Amino acid sequence: QGYNCEMEEPTTPVRQQHKFNVGRLQRYLTAKTLLSNNGTLTVRQYSAGQSNPTFLIQTPSNSYVLRKQPPGELLPGAHKVDREYRVQKALFSVGFPVPQPLLHCADIKVIGTEFYLMQHVKGRIFRDLRLPGVSPAERTALYVAAVEVLAKLHSLDLPSLNLEAYGRGPGYCRRQVSTWTKQYTAAAHRDIPAMNELSDWLMKNLPASDNEVTLVHGDYRLDNLIFHPTEARVIAVLDWELSTTGQPLADLAYFLMPHYWPASLSVITGIPTVGDLISIYCRCRGIPPALPQLNFYLALSVFKMAGIAQVCTKFQQPLTGPTKDRLFLQTAKGQAVLQQVKDFMRQYVLPAQKVSSKSCQEQRGCKPWLTFSLCIIVCVCVQIKAREAGLWNLFLPAVSGLTQLDYAYIAEETGRCVFAPEVFNCQAPDTGNMEVLHMFGSEEQKKKWLEPLLRGEIRSCFCMTEPDVASSDATNMECSLHRDKDDYIINGKKWWSSGAGNPQCKVAIVMCRSGSWDVKIRHSQHSMILVPMDTAGVKLIRPLTVFGQDDAIHGGHFEVHFENVRVPASNIILGEGRGFEIAQGRLGPGRLHHCMRAVGLAELALELLCQRAATRHTFGKKLYQHEVIAHWIAECRLMIEQTRLLTLNAAHALDTLGSRAARKEIAMIKVAAGRMACKVVDIAIQVYGGAGVSGDVPLAQMYSYVRTLRIADGPDEVHLSSIANLELRDQLKKAQAKL
Template identity: 50%
Template sequence: MTSNYGISPKAQRILKVLKEFVENDCIPAEATFNQQIGKGEARFQIVPPVLEQLKVKAKTLGLWNLFLGEEEYGTLGAGLTNFEYALMAEQMGRSIRLAPEACNCSAPDTGNMEVLAKYGSDAQKQRWLTPLLAGEIRSAFAMTEPNVASSDATNIGTSIVRDEKTATYLINGHKWWITGAGDPRCQFFFVVGQTNPSHPNPYQRQSVVLVPAKTPGVKVVRPLEVFGYDDAPSGHCEVTFENVRVPVDNIILGEGRGFEVLQGRLGPGRLHHCMRAIGLAERAMDLTLARITSRTAFGRKLAENAVVMHQIATCRMNVEQARLLVLHAAGKMDRVGPKGAQREIAIAKIRVPNLVLKVIDDCIQMHGAAGVGADLILAEMYAGARTLRIADGPDDVHLSQFGRNEIKKYLAQKAKL
């Protein structure tokens, strides 16, 4: 990516500094990060010191809370547009384990900060948003459940019962794939559950409640692996909530408004994942170009093989297509907001992970046996990109919804004729 796409001078300066920080600080620190992670159970008890060092430097460089735009969040962040942040997130995606967190731009904290900034009470903001913005704590979003098809969020069965006598909510539920739950710095969960299971509108049965991580009854059962990767110390965990009590003031926005909170959180978050995925693909290509131009097989450089040339050309076209889809959606969000850009976000969410996955797969193939090993980052990239086809809603659900909306649009237009 060489063009500045006409972004503001301020964003151009930040992007230049960020690119240097990722390439010169974050990527070289990855080996140290992996060495500093503990062994066994200690993998979820130790935060590698190099990460905190990177966070200090990122703050000093002004690379902090880049995801928060000025129009909606005032001076909380860097004041970038969604379009400008897309370019920043791409760079951070090149060092996916370190750069986003180093800049306080990593999921699930980004979405949780947005929820608190948009919907949180003054007390909730003071207690939880302020330390999140400072990078002093981490958080988790507990939605997916093992016993139901969570791709249909109306299935979420966690019980959130209001006790008027004690002015508390009693929470019972079983969650899994809860990113960040294993991190020793995780201080709270947003828990999605039913406050009114008998409401005639299934989209008004759900609520979101803030649950401090140390509340009695909250149990992190185990970390889960993604294609063998545990993503310590953050992790993706199985968590149970057994007779957990929190004050009624911990409700977010109000009872029955869980879907409103979810849509406000997931729309931008889906696009953020796609933004970072472009960086994954670019780094995979960089590694592959270095390999094919230096390796010889059957008497000539790999780069001189027509099949390899075709693969590189296809990879480049896929990356460019993915980037344009992301930038188009981000630009639409800037003009009409996440709800107005729902169609463009859906297209990016469906297509970009598939395009990036294909790029990484081709790069693995061009690396041969080295591509599937742990010495390089390609296998870990593949695991992450493949997960994106399920995270924040599987392809199948988005395709069905997108197709349904296209048909409705056609019928509406036809009816006007």
Template identity: 55%
Template sequence: MLKDLSYKSEELKYQLLKFMDEYVYPNEQVYEDQLNEGESRWVVPPIIEVLKEKAKAQGLWNLFLDDEEYGQGLTNYEYAHLCEIMGHSLIAPEIFNCNAPDTGNMEVFIKYGTDEQKKQWLEPLLSGEIRSCFSMTEPDVASSDATNIQGSIVRDGNEYVINAKKWWTSGALDPRCKIAIVMGKTDSNAQKHQQQSMILVPFDTPGVVVKRYLPVFGYDHAPHGHAEVHYNNVRVPASNILLGEGRGFEIAQGRLGPGRIHHCMRAIGAAERALELLCKRAEEREAFGSKLAEKDVIKEIIAESRIEIEQARLLTLHAAHKIDMAGAKAARKEIAMIKIAVPRVSLNVIDRAIQVFGGGGVTEDFPLAAHWANARTLRLVDGPDQVHLRDVGRLEMREQLK
């Protein structure tokens, strides 16, 4: 059974829906036009900063943080409903300062950062003045198993020296990106899950080299983007280590639990938008003597889409509620389940919408193709389906055989 939302979260939901209708959807094309106006797409469209200020003025800011000192103090369950609304538009999360990887990085600073680290990096992230990135996966190893990571973080007096080749460092190309959280190996002789650490690397540190940007199915995702980044003998103060040596996996687990809820609820929002567009298109277009909406095959795919979306939403809200009640570790199976199920549902629904749109569905005239690329990527982000399937199977067996 679904829980009732608090009065506060209901009010925020109403405000957010209104803001999306008044400001976000009408400016999606403005955003794209501004990106394409200059010689480079790696600049920040002015409209995004205008909309951020409007959102901040209305209190629609840092909604993801459950700590009232920093955000709205919403539970994961409450925020999930808002996150779904943001998922309708690919530009929306940043407008409300609820965009990855900044959300996860801000949570890391709040949970594990020192007062000095919070002052230097968390505060400007909370205000939306800067952006950040997270360097974990590597091109030369299967990073679905994070114990494979070979990037090194070596103590040298009062400094650490970082040597690593990373890729899919999202946000590294943004001109506002000022800080990276880098995961690497500090002790090859420690226990398997205590070899890795996380360290803060200011992005203007000598030796940090952005080698290239990595398009996703042809989309550059400018000005945010995804990059291959090399850390060549990068030196940072020893105080930049997060929580201490060997705590990398501990930090990663604290970071990823709520983050997977966010990813999945945004994907449900994308599916909802696709279904809305599908229905409108079917009502507007005629083929073989009648509107598409009158054909049984179209009614069937609409019904299948609605059923799948509702199932995905309930499963995700259940996982969010369990995190709130018992913590991310206790909700590990539920988190893995949604990470498998929700991107599949989102892809199914978006694909059906593309089919109804015909040729238009694969163009950039409509948001479907971009949402499809985003949803397909989600089957790899934060671990591929196969890793989560293994975890669900293992945890289920353990419970059944108690």
């Protein structure tokens, strides 16, 4: 159905803040005859639920959906699940497409909050309003069906539904402006003059037709609809939290609002025009096609969306669909997997990190490889759980079904633990090597090396940097490759080959110069070739230290010599002279992953910094009360947020434009992420004082990683030159276009 469509809304284990007593719920449902005495009951939480947390309740014979109030402080008048139940019950009785409501429970002793239960409806939910992957004809039919259902809703007779008193009727627009102004004001964490001006404008330009009254949904949009699995037909309208009685054109304008978004927010195209949708709506309702003051209703919709964003920011409730407070939206699957990873990290990875750190401290007097072995044992135990949970190979879109943008958020989360990427089989350099084999490997190479790498049965390394040349210019490489009948022979030295010392490292991808030096063709005389680590002539010379310390957790950064190493010609990847072409495909996603992990690491450093600043006293006050440290905290937050947005922009460019077109964005994040993370960790070290450079806190290890990041995959200066060249090219193109 296309990647924008979910045949089954993704679920996750119940999040910590929303857990409730399942046993009490089971006894309650048994008493209500919805569950047999010996029936079992499983509960999972919908990952993209609305502000009222939503859960999938499954029994051996049936599936239900439970919606409850969120825990904690609630805004007055918000989260009225009893109203949702009431309106759905009335609508279901007249055949309007809603899930069948089954019961409402006001007794908070059952699960801790008020809730209601309804039948589970299976069908298609479209998260991307552009409907990519859907044929033009069906795309049109889906939008027409949505508008027809909205018109049907607004045509229902309130008295026959016994809903005359469901809302306050006339004066809906005035109440909406007043309500959302109050909601925004109550939740706003800073003053936004434009919001104040818009509120004033709306109140001064109320429509003359504000006395028209129908049932209104209040949040009518495409991703609140369930469509038939194969037909362009709405089978259920969801999320009635904001429903009431009032002016129906507010619903229509809210549905049409994405058509008016700026192009930078991916305005929807290739579907029926606003004029066509309005015409269909008016025809179905039997009203004139002219809609006076449509601009007012559109402005009201935008104001309401901004108010919702403020409320959800204050109460830390995730937004969905067009109101989500992120410029770069994950897919529904991406959101679900991210929540699973967060839960898994909290439950298994972070506790394992503490165990690993304690073991390493106890073994300081032992050989570093013994310490490494202890860490590996801990990591492997958690890795098995991750694979069983399906959290495996998340970095590779073709395997995981995730976009680069989806995975960027996940990579940030794994950046909080040094071995977390390995837990999910998403560690460097294996991810880059698997991407190379996936994109450029032959079927034989994939079967022999890619498949066991994806299964986590083996590890690999990447041999590119050399000790005897300036590797910041990769064309300097001297490691040679020449053909000898059915074989290739490799001679040369490599170093900083990360992971080469891992006992499971079975293969290296080696970058070699395969032709004579010719400055005119210097980017087409290098090749990449697969070299099994047990091949005669492959010698592990020594592990390199980082700032004088062992870095064994990554399998070491080895110097590797290749002395007359002979491998079959079939081991060449893509062909001779294609090395730089492959490198561009490999380094784009890999650099993105490194940068988002650096953002996660910086978040952890800032967290540690704030904990220290809030608990230590100097000169009669806490550290954070000293202005210089308060400013450091603010600067760190600024830098992290800026880098995250820059990196998500690069992820979006990779998804939509490809590696080559996203070169400038990738180069920019490579510079920005390393600099930012270095600065944040350095400030945290300064706040910790002597403890910051010790092994008692992880900051010194974190600093060595992020400082290395400014050299790995090309130093900052090389990327800055690339950014400048690409920027000049783009500026010249703009100038020529104006002529």
